[in-house]
Amino acid sequence: MAKVLIGFMGSGKSTIARLLDLDYIDMDAMIEDRIGMPIADFFATKGESAFREIESDILSDLIATDKVISTGGGVVVTEKNRQLLTENQQTIYLKADFETLYQRIANDTKNVRPLFVNNSKEAFKAIFDGRQIWYEEAASQIIDVTNKTPQEIVEEIL
Numbered sequence: 001m002a003k004v005l006i007g008f009m010g011s012g013k014s015t016i017a018r019l020l021d022l023d024y025i026d027m028d029a030m031i032e033d034r035i036g037m038p039i040a041d042f043f044a045t046k047g048e049s050a051f052r053e054i055e056s057d058i059l060s061d062l063i064a065t066d067k068v069i070s071t072g073g074g075v076v077v078t079e080k081n082r083q084l085l086t087e088n089q090q091t092i093y094l095k096a097d098f099e100t101l102y103q104r105i106a107n108d109t110k111n112v113r114p115l116f117v118n119n120s121k122e123a124f125k126a127i128f129d130g131r132q133i134w135y136e137e138a139a140s141q142i143i144d145v146t147n148k149t150p151q152e153i154v155e156e157i158l
Contacts, residue, residue, distance in 0.1 A: 004085060010105040013094055016070075023067070024067065030062075031058060059084055091139050094145045095146075096146045
């Protein structure tokens with residue numbers, strides 16, 4: 001059974017997945033390999049609907065494994081994905097408050113996040129607020145990651 005990490009961008013999904021298993025699967029990287037381009041470019045040319053279909057196919061395949069999986073922040077947007085995540089016994093929501101995430105994302109110069117740079121803070125907060133219920137409903141475990149070290153989060157998961 002897969003250990004699937006969900007949460008808004010900046011919540012630490014990739015960092016925690018890497019600490020749980022060096023062989024973890026980054027879903028966004030897997031999607032980019034499959035589509036042959038950056039996700040942002042695919043969104044711009046093919047649209048969100050086409051992206052979400054590919055995302056659902058990959059999630060369905062990965063949930064059947066025993067891997068640690070770091071999902072993209074928007075994985076909960078589609079009903080099919082939420083159903084898959086809810087049925088999975090180890091779906092872990094890494095939860096943090098908006099201001100903490102906003103500061104982490106703003107300070108992260110390595111990762112350019114189109115959803116962040118293309119929206120005002122208010123619009124970005126509306127996206128964050130809209131996803132909270134979906135993360136909580138899909139999760140079998142919710143961990144508040146605010147003010148915790150990655151090691152503390154890993155210990156709580158284990």
